[in-house]
Every structure is written in structure tokens, then in C-alpha cells.
Amino acid sequence: METRVTKLLGIEYPIIQGGMAWVANANLAANVSKAGGIGFIGAANAPGEWVRSEIRKAREITDKPVGVNIMLLSEHIDEVAQVVVEEKVSVVSTGAGNPGKYMKMWKDAGIKVMPVVASVALAKLMERAGADMVIAEGMESGGHIGEQTTMTLVPQVADAVSIPVVAAGGIADARGFCAAFMLGAEAVQMGTRFVVAKESDVHQLYKDRIIAARDIDSVVTGRSTGHPVRSLRNEMTRQYLNMEKENVSFEELEHLTLGALRKAVVDGDVKMGTVMAGQIAGMVKKEQTCKEIITEIMDDAHKVFNSVKF
Template sequence: MNTRITELLGIKHPIIQGGMAWVAEHHLAAAVSEAGGLGLIGGANAPAEVVREEIRKAKALTKKPIGVNVMLLSPHADEIAKVVVEEGIGVVTTGAGNPEKYIEMWKAAGVKIIPVVASVALAKRMERYGADAVVAEGCESGGHIGEQTTMTLVPQVVDAVSIPVIAAGGIGDGRGIAAAFMLGAEAVQIGTRFVVSDESIVHENYKQRIIKAKDIDSAVTGRSHGHPVRCLRNQMTREYVKLEQEGKSFEELEYLTLGKLREAVQEGDITNGTVMAGQIAGMIYKKQTCKEMIDEMMEQAEKLLNR
């Protein structure tokens, strides 16, 4: 399935793995790239040298393209932006902010720039500043979210820009990929399904929480303060939402979530940790290798698109 995205990135399948904090490390990124997609190293809040080491470890596992997700709110974003160039990374995705100040440096180094956007206005702005493509991410996705759904956001972004659009949010099988293509996308970004892959270093408790999730198990915290985050319901989300309803300030609530994603991912605390996952968690019922996931999704998508 060739698209402008597969040609731009030099990949076989139009599937990009999300740059999930604490999850998107070298084992997962290399496995997705080896399977024909584009694996990403998630920069998150990690120091630049940690990201550099992750890039080098991924490159030792695969000769295929890998990318880096630069989280622009990170205190280390400036240094990570330089590491991307120094380590010869060919593509970056960006989240949680505006990457404009890095675009000139990245362009000069031949880096392909793909910002994640949650609105038409930001997509158009990114195109004006030289982005090579955009990820239009709907609110069905896990982690930090916007307000538009994938079904409504993707076609509006496709209509508003001439660069390729990658759909994200609520996509976890071939049906979702086919639907995204019908909306005008030329690739998809997938996060939650890859969390339960065999190569994912996420704690088994976290994987099983996703696998056992039902359709109604998704919760959003932080809406009242403009920082909505989608995760799976647990004791922490119930407490957070209760305090939000009582009108507590962002500062009063922050202690509930500080360090809680790491506790869930690495230590397996799925009661008080932050179990970030998209609404498609209810569709995920088995662990597989990244290759098995990608092959299964692409086979299903191609059958549907060739009907």
C-alpha cells in the first residue's frame, strides 16, 4: 500500500508507532520498523543523553528507518532537537507545543518534520512553516488529547492542507486503517495496540489491564483545567475526577499524577498509577509481536479497501 507517507519515510506499510512516554523505547521502535512500519523513540521528559542512547540501541537492532518524538514541553527539548540531527535521525514527530523554532535546523539536516495537531488551524500553520506532513489526532487517543474526534478532525485537516495527513486516535485494526484512508489520510499512527506487543517493555499488569478493558473503561482527567488526559479508570482517576468536581485547583490535583505513568508502566501499579490508553483498549484482546500485529492489520485493511 504505497502512499506519499510510505515514500516520504521509506517504509513498507503506512503505520507509525506513537511516541508514548515511558513506552516508546528502543525495543518497541526497532520491532515496529523491522515489521515495515515506522518506530519512534519517545523523548518525553528524558534528558537528551538518554534519548541519544535509545536511538543508538534502536539502530543496533534495525537498519530500517526510525524516528523520534520530541515532546516540546520537555525541559530538554532544545537539546533533544540537536541530538536528532547529531544522530542522523530522518524523521521527527512533535507533540505538546509548536516546533517552529527547530524547523530551520531540522530542514537543513534533511529531517522530515511531522507535527501532531489537534486542530485545523495548527495543521495549516505547520504547513506554512514547512512541515512535511501532520498527524491529525482525535480525542479517542490515549494520553494528552484535544476535543475533536478522529472522524471529524481528519477530513477537515485533509481538506485544509496539501501535505499528507496521518490519522491517529481510535485506530487499532484494519477496519480503523481502512476508515482513516476513506477520510483522506495516507497513513495511521497507532499507540495503544503496540503497548501490549511482545516487544513492549511495559509491565504485564499494564498490558493485562488493556487486554481486559471494556468499551466504557476509558476516563478523561484534567478537563476542568485545560489539560485533558485519557487513561483507563482506576482508583486514581476516580479520586481525581471527584476532586475536580469539588473545584480543586490544578496545583492541588497535580500530586495525584506526578510520576504515576512511570509507576504504572514500570512497576505495574494499575490501581494508583496512570494507565494511559485510548478508547480502542476495549478492542484489544491479545498479545502479539509487532510483526503479527502489522501484518494482520494490513491484510484486513487491504481486503476492505479492495472490496
């Protein structure tokens, strides 16, 4: 399936794996790319040398393009921004800020840049700054979220910019894939479904919690701090929401969640850890290989498109 996104990224299918912190390592990213989509190593707050090591590990698994997701608030941002240039990474996605400071360096190095945006205004700003495409991410997604839904955000962004748009948030199967294209997207980004991929190295208890999730099991914490995060309900989210109601200090809230994502992903603490997952978790029912996930979506997408009658 050819779109402007597949042409720009040199991939077979317009399916992108989100660069999830603590989840998206070399193994997952490389296997998504190997299956015909494109995987992203999640740099999160890691130092530059860790990112370099993961890039090189990914290249031992596949010779297909693998990207790096860069969190612009990272304390190591300057060195990570330089590492992707030195390692000749073909594409970076960015989150938590404006990548304008690094845009010229990346573009001069031939790197494609695709920022995550949560508003039309930011999408326009990124286009003017030289972004090759934007990822319009709705609040259905897991992790840090904006305020608009995918259904409303994607078409407005697609109307506002001339560069390609990738839809993200609440997409896990062929129906979501097809809907994204109807809204004006030219590719989709998925996170939650790839968390439970067989090549994902997250703790089995984290995977099991997603697979067991119901439609109503995700919750948003942190609205009072201005940094809302979507994860699955557990003892930690219950305590956090109660503390928000009691107007406790920001420092107390931060202390509760300190290292909580690592607790869930690495240690399997799904009670007091942060089990980040999107609202679509209720539709994710089994572990599959990255190849099985992508093949299933593409095969079913053809059936969905062919079944539409006007």
C-alpha cells in the same frame, strides 16, 4: 502499499507507532520499523543523552528508519532537538507545542518533520512552517487529547492542507485503517495496540489492564485544568474526578498524578498509576509481535477494501 507517507519515510507500510512517554523505547520502535512500519522513540521529558542512547540501541536492532517523538514542553527540548541532528535521525514527530523554533535546523539536516495537530488552524500553521506531513489526532486517543474526534478532524485537515495527513486516535485494526484512508489520510498512527506488543517493555499488569478493558473503560481527567488526559478507569481516576468536582487546587491535582505514568508503566501500579490508553482499548484482546500486528492489519485491510461495493 505505497502512499506519499511511505515514500517520504522510506517504509513499506503506512503504519506509524506513536511515541508514547515511558512506553516507546528503542526496542519497541525498532521492532515496529523492522516489521515494515515505522517506530518512534518517545523522548518525553528525558535528557538528550538518554535519547541518543535509545537511538543507537534501535540501530543495533534494525537498519530501517526509526523516528523520535519530541515533546516541545520538555525541559531538555534544546538538547534533544540538537541530538536528533547529530545522530542523523530521519524523521521527528512533535507534540505539545509549535516546533517552529527548530524547524530550520531540522530541515537543513534533512530531517522529515511531522507535528501532531488537533485542529485545522494548527495544521495550516505547520504546513506554512515547513512540516512534511501532519498527524491529525482525535480525542479518542490515549494520553493528552484535544476536543475533536478523528472522524471529524481528519477530513477537515486533509481538505485544508496539501501535505500528507496521518490519522491517529481510535485506530487498532484494519477497519480503522481503511476508514482513515476514506477520510483522506495516507497513513495511520497507533499507540494503544502497540503498548501490548510482545516487544513492548511495559509492565505486564499494564498490558493485562488494556487487554481486559471494555468499551466504556476509558475516562478523561484534567478537563478543569485545561489539560485533559485519557486513561483507563482506576482508583486514581476516581479520586481525581471527585477532586475536580470539589474544585480543589491545581497543585493538589498535580500532586495526585505526580509520577503516575511511570508507576503504571514501570512498576505495574494499575490502581494509582495512570494507565494511558485510547478508547480503542476495548478492541485490543491479545499480545502479538509487532510483525504480527502489522501483517494482520495489512492482510485484513486488503480484504476490507476488496469487499467494498458501490
